[in-house]
Amino acid sequence: MNTPQNIQLIGSELAIVWDDGVESYFPAAKLRAASPSADQRGERDIFGNQYGGSGRTDFSGVRITAWEHVGNYALRFDFSDGHRTGIYSYDYLRDLSRHS
Template sequence: MAGLRPESPRPTAITLHQASQRLELSFDDGAAFSLPFELLRVCSPSAEVQGHGPGQEVLQVGKRGVQITALEPVGHYALRPVFSDGHDSGLYSWDYLYQLGRDQDRLWADYESRLRAAGASRDPA
């Protein structure tokens, strides 16, 4: 997980949109991102998703429609979302959220490619 550096952008606004299933973030450098809950879930920085080293990532399947049921601040450096599928162990630093927003098109494309290669689906079983 990306660490927090003194020069890191900090969020100025965080809004959870349940109807559109998006987390909206505005940062003090002027950047703003709208992150789908599903992307946040499948890119969780938790060991459960990322594994404990390179090549140990666990492909998340069936996460379309996942909700965030709670969003908890962690100090002044991160958020901990609680997802409707029970996942709650990911700590999303400001740097990591910024990276997800900045790279979300590439991350979506990579995720969908990995799903196709595995013969898996975004849809719940």
């Protein structure tokens, strides 16, 4: 697992430099839309039924206002729309950067 060595906001993008030297850039709106939280994606019961999830995909104008490390494996972001429940594992962030 790669870990962030430097995290900075550059305009409306989050920049991460990883321990292997790779740089990833995430527009705030895209990062917000990719939130892995139940609030954004919903949850499934044991029968596969989907419950909740906003289904919203357009987060134009949303900014990242803060972030914090969660243990040694993830980041949690505060967004200007009040969302702050998604926990983005380092592996998830690396995968998002590959599919940008």
